[in-house]
Amino acid sequence: MDTTVVDHPLAASLLTTMRDARSDNATFRSALRRLTHMLVYEAMRGAEVEQFDIETPVAPTLGVRLANPPLLVPVLRAGLGMVEQASALIPQAGVGFVGMARDEKTHQPVPYLESLPADLSGTPVYVLDPMLATGGSIIRTIDLLIARGATDVTAICVVVAPEGIEALRNSGHPVRLLTASIDDGLNENAFLVPGLGDAGDRQFGPR
Ligand code: PRP
Numbered sequence: 001m002d003t004t005v006v007d008h009p010l011a012a013s014l015l016t017t018m019r020d021a022r023s024d025n026a027t028f029r030s031a032l033r034r035l036t037h038m039l040v041y042e043a044m045r046g047a048e049v050e051q052f053d054i055e056t057p058v059a060p061t062l063g064v065r066l067a068n069p070p071l072l073v074p075v076l077r078a079g080l081g082m083v084e085q086a087s088a089l090i091p092q093a094g095v096g097f098v099g100m101a102r103d104e105k106t107h108q109p110v111p112y113l114e115s116l117p118a119d120l121s122g123t124p125v126y127v128l129d130p131m132l133a134t135g136g137s138i139i140r141t142i143d144l145l146i147a148r149g150a151t152d153v154t155a156i157c158v159v160v161a162p163e164g165i166e167a168l169r170n171s172g173h174p175v176r177l178l179t180a181s182i183d184d185g186l187n188e189n190a191f192l193v194p195g196l197g198d199a200g201d202r203q204f205g206p207r
Contacts, residue, residue, distance in 0.1 A: 001169045003174040004042065015180045016098040018130075018158065020152070028202045029081050031084045032158065034128060035180060036082040040089050040199045041154050043126060043178045049074040061182060075100050075141055076113060077207070078199035082128040082156070093126075100137045101207075107190040109137040116146055126203045130199035132179070134190050135167030142173045154178060159195060161186050177206035 015021050017031040048067040053060060069092035074083040076099040087093055099113025125145050125196070132138055138155050145153055153175040155168070160179045163186050168175060183192045191198075200207065 001165070003165060003182075004059075004176070005072055005182060006039055006178065006180050007073070008038065011035055011144070011180050014038075015158065018202075019194060021197065025203060025205065029198075032081045032203065033085045035160055036085040036128070037089060037156060039158070039178055039180065040086045040126070043154055043156055044090065051204050066090070066092060066120070066168075067129075068124060070126045071096055071115070071117065071120065072127055073127045073141070073145070075127060075129040075137060077204060078130045079128040081199075082130065082166045084124065086128060088154075091096075096125075098141045099128075101189075102134075102137060102140060104134075104189075105134065107134055107152045111138045111140060113142070114126070116144065116148060119149055120145055121151065123150065124152045124154065125150050127153060127155045130158040130166070130193060132157040132164040133192050134139070134161070136169075137162035137174065138164070139168060139171045142175060146173065150174075158199070159183050159192055161192050 012029045014035040049064040050067040051062045051064055054063040071094045072086050073096045074080050096116035100109045100111055102109050104153045127141055142153055151174050155175055157179045159181045161183055187193050
């Protein structure tokens with residue numbers, strides 16, 4: 001599985017703000033938005049473009065546009081904080097929604113919302129979720145995408161656990177992963193360490 005860690009001083013500084021327990025909800029949301037910008041920018045680096053004719057005020061020339069814009073899929077709740085910035089960067093992108101809550105005792109993902117186009121064949125899909133811990137939520141989300149024909153999935157996560165990467169790799173799903181950090185691991189509650197706490201709660205308050 002292709003895994004990219006976006007290693008950049010600006011990304012590291014925003015991640016620090018998100019990790020810091022003193023950051024309030026608004027500060028956390030703002031850092032997440034700005035870091036999402038950098039992650040999506042990197043994710044699009046190899047995207048296919050097509051050329052078309054334009055005219056500058058001076059002369060005709062060739063312009064480029066995205067040949068196949070992705071569908072953005074935030075995983076609710078926490079992924080919601082990434083979608084506005086991602087669609088600002090890729091205005092042609094559509095948006096689908098998946099709701100997934102992790103059971104706090106079993107750590108298993110429980111899907112509660114699936115709002116996606118019926119046919120995803122030929123469409124690149126960017127799954128947005130700040131955290132990949134056990135990997136259960138993302139794998140379950142990608143199951144839903146594959147059932148609709150997706151074959152090209154990118155998971156964009158702020159922080160990931162080695163255990164989650166392993167699980168994603170073992171799932172055999174056609175996915176590449178982009179993140180700002182591979183953290184040390186999971187604690188006994190399957191929380192990322194050092195992590196950033198619960199990204200849903202830190203944006204929107206406890207549920
Ligand atoms: C968090 C996070 C991921 C998931 C990661 O969501 O946003 O979706 O847990 O854990 P996993 O890799 O072990 O599945 P949570 O279930 O807390 O829901 P929320 O986004 O609504 O807060």
